[in-house]
Amino acid sequence: MANYIRFDWAMKRLLRNKANFGVLEGLLTTLLDEKITISQLLESESNQEYEFDKYNRVDLLALDSKGELILIEVQNNNEYAYFQRMLFGVSKLVTEYINRGEGYENVRKVYSVNIVYFSLGHGKDIVYHGKTEFRGIHENDILELTPFQRQTFKVDAVSQLYPEYYILKVNDFNKVAKTPLEEWIYYLNTGEISESAHAPGLAEVRERLKVDGMTKGEREAYYRHLDNIVILRSNIYTERAEGRAEGRAEGRMEGRAEGEHAKALEIAHRLKAMGLSVEAITGATGLSVEEIEKA
Template sequence: MKRLKPLNDYIFKKLFGENEVKDNLVAFLNAVLDRKDRERLVTLEIVDNKELTRELINDKTAILDVRAKTEDGTQIDIEVQLTNQHNMDKRTLFYWGKLFNEKIAKGEDYKKLKKVITINILDFDYINLDKFHTKFHLWEDESKDYMLTDLVEIHFVELPKFNKLEEKNLKEDRLQRWLTFFNKDISEEKLKELMELDTDIKRAEERLEYLSSDKKTIEIYKAREKSLHERANMISSAIEEGENKKAIEIAKNLLDLLDIETIATKTGLSIEIVKSLKH
């Protein structure tokens, strides 16, 4: 039996975004939010539990996020992104704003607005800091310890940075254990170690084992993998096309200043393309 990728967004939703696996989500959130003792989440409500239809799975633009609401009304949204679209900062602010506004009607008291936490799990480097887990609030520029409001909380968890860590602390760090669990190439020995260290991960892995043996789940998983692969290729092509257009514009501006070979070297374009721009 082949272990399915936990970060395929369809599988991630089956592991954390359904009522029957609510305990998995509570455990993972306590690790990300570093909730301990009295602050620990004990229960929450799964929100917007979309029916995972074939149409939704095949939709390259569909977002299979996991949404939840805590007892005090705080909304939490978790999104897995495997492909860098170079817009994750703006994207997360856009979706944070939608969640923040959707629960208040026009004319209602702003005091009714509740905290929104967004968590982005990224399979690429994005934040220009060395740490793999970054957390953002609204702090005053000079008085760094003054927060305007705690209603905004945005997390980025970057897996490549975590995977590059030479020394990991799986015994004491719950989040590091979860990120290791997410590794699609995890060894049986490491998986066994995780399950012995953490009963929550043992429960999640047992759920993943069940999903990995279910024919219907495997069929939908493969369809989603294909859709995600096509989406990644589409994004890559769009970025490449944009870079080529920029390079061509630069080359045109250099035609009267430099020779064809130098322009080709500087822009990354072929000599044939640079020659064609002369006509």
């Protein structure tokens, strides 16, 4: 399998070109389960580049053909208040994209798509969807729109008027991709696409996001980006290991060491799939060259 450019790097450098909208449209069509056409990209927070943000996170704001706003964010760093940040980002969009004096019927629909490379919350799934419904306290019924409201707003449910959130916990995916969405998750996690994958947008990824299609300068900058990701995740891993060490009795040292070694091997396997050099992986995990080659 060929290696392809990581999605966060592509969002930052490549997918802002209208010729590459097919990649984003494919991901959104697969995730939202409806045909999404992007009409333009709008100014977003990540357009102001800061050194840390270059590898910590990236966001992209799209406007689709129906006038809906879609905020796509990739987060590499562990952030305990990320749920609140999702809310903040959506709230800003709701208020920024309505002119003063306009009626509330002009509030834009917002989709918040969050691709996270860390353990967010506690759950068993890899993709989560959040929306707003009003449920009766006594009757347990869902509050519905009137026929006039459905006709005016061209939606069938109250929840369709409110922001919707999607969380893709891509690091937690460790099985064979069987659905179009799983094919996308596999690519987001590993940077690889199987020959049998046919999800919308992945053909565009194959065509436009090949690492070997980069110029020498682009490739060097991209590998520096990957090295930064390694350092970032290694720091997170080290902090967690130190925290566990402080909280465990001395008699569990051997079992912990085995667990940490297994985790290091797992990280090494993922970094190899991303195309990093053995030397970079050694520095990030502390494993020997022989251990990494076997990972």
